[in-house]
Amino acid sequence: MLGVLCFESSVMRLPARPDLSIVLHTPLNEADTAGKLEWLASPEGRRGAMYPMTG
Structure with a gap:
């Protein structure tokens, strides 16, 4: 839904x-x-996560 997410991780x-x-x-x-x-x-993103697009 969102595509690629890129992070730097620090431990x-x-x-x-x-x-x-x-x-x-x-x-x-x-x-x-x-x-x-x-x-x-x-709020828009949270609604989109609850109701994913189909097709």
Whole structure:
């Protein structure tokens, strides 16, 4: 529905808890990823996700 989404992933380890890590996904300019995510978070995008287009 949205096409390609491009992210840069950064992993941060927690020294106090080596079994845990935080992963941050940053949208890249490629393929207008940020714009697509903004649309997906909008009321129009949320309705579109509930009622996908057919055909």
